[in-house]
Amino acid sequence: MSAILMSGKELSDVLNEKMKKSVEELVEKGVIPGLAVVLVGEDPASQTYVRNKEIRAKKLGIHSVVERYPETIKESELLNVVDRLNADDQIHGILVQLPLPKQINENRILMAIDPSKDVDGFHPINMGKLFIGQPDRIPCTPYGIMKMLDHYGVELEGKRAVVIGRSNIVGKPMAQLLMMKNATVTIAHSRTKHLQELARQADILVVAIGRGHFVTKDFVKPGAAVVDVGMNRDENGKLIGDVKMDEVKEVAGFLTPVPKGVGPMTITMLMYQTIESAKQSLKADQ
Ligand SMILES: Nc1nc(=O)c2c([nH]1)NC[C@@H]1CN(c3ccc(C(=O)N[C@@H](CCC(=O)O)C(=O)O)cc3)C=[N+]21
Ligand SMILES: [Mg+2]
Numbered sequence: 001m002s003a004i005l006m007s008g009k010e011l012s013d014v015l016n017e018k019m020k021k022s023v024e025e026l027v028e029k030g031v032i033p034g035l036a037v038v039l040v041g042e043d044p045a046s047q048t049y050v051r052n053k054e055i056r057a058k059k060l061g062i063h064s065v066v067e068r069y070p071e072t073i074k075e076s077e078l079l080n081v082v083d084r085l086n087a088d089d090q091i092h093g094i095l096v097q098l099p100l101p102k103q104i105n106e107n108r109i110l111m112a113i114d115p116s117k118d119v120d121g122f123h124p125i126n127m128g129k130l131f132i133g134q135p136d137r138i139p140c141t142p143y144g145i146m147k148m149l150d151h152y153g154v155e156l157e158g159k160r161a162v163v164i165g166r167s168n169i170v171g172k173p174m175a176q177l178l179m180m181k182n183a184t185v186t187i188a189h190s191r192t193k194h195l196q197e198l199a200r201q202a203d204i205l206v207v208a209i210g211r212g213h214f215v216t217k218d219f220v221k222p223g224a225a226v227v228d229v230g231m232n233r234d235e236n237g238k239l240i241g242d243v244k245m246d247e248v249k250e251v252a253g254f255l256t257p258v259p260k261g262v263g264p265m266t267i268t269m270l271m272y273q274t275i276e277s278a279k280q281s282l283k284a285d286q
Helices: 008-028 044-060 075-087 106-112 124-131 140-151 171-180 195-199 262-285
Strands: 034-040 063-069 093-096 160-164 184-188 204-207 225-228
Touching (some): 008 044, 008 140, 008 262, 044 063, 044 262, 063 075, 075 093, 093 262, 124 171, 140 171, 160 171, 160 195, 171 204
Parallel strands (some): 034 063, 034 093, 160 184, 160 204, 204 225
């Protein structure tokens, strides 16, 4: 038996068609959805991501601007950039690419973004809304994963989910979203004891630990849905996930590939939330 591959690429293609129509409708009403990406420094992985977002925005008719700043930018200067974008009514979504250089307090920057333009869903107001069960902007990676689980018919109600990884941008919001669908959720991490035994109990296993090929078939319950959030480079520079896909696909019921799994869906949800933000700005004007 081989797992059903949950293709983020294919689902993105489907959702892109719908989003294209939404953008057309907005343009007819005089609003072009605008996304600003702020990129600090020269990190090559960030460059790829930014390039992929650019391509996608163009495809959808979203107005996209990328502002690049040197690694040495001061926190006060970056705060000025955010303020200017907050005030710019052509811009409906602002994404400041993380991580930021060490002289900059990341939280201070994220808190400066207007919550209604926070298409990453990282602002404490949006995080807070999510955690009280009133989601508004949702972190794009876990949001995209929920769309994939839904699209491929993975049942969540009453099921046991294990999330490996406790970050603010993936692990914590992922757990909350699964809980909102009545899954029984455990968050595990690098210090968790007996991780393998715990993971083996999961009907849904989400892996965001950041270690290439960490999860082998011995971590997986037969038939489980396995979601691989990892993006690592192997010794040849090839993109690999946190899951050893070749062996896990013989045990799992569902599996997201890397590449073309979670990554494309993250971008899809970013575009989706930018469009939503543009729609809301239109309503606010009326
Ligand atoms: N404020 C902020 N928001 C983010 O959402 C954010 C961020 N900072 N910093 C960096 C990470 C990383 N990330 C990726 C999303 C999609 C792909 C993606 O599209 N990957 C493709 C191809 C990757 C490749 O070929 O290298 C795939 O998985 O198929 C990659 C990486 C978003 N991040
Ligand atoms: Mg994200």
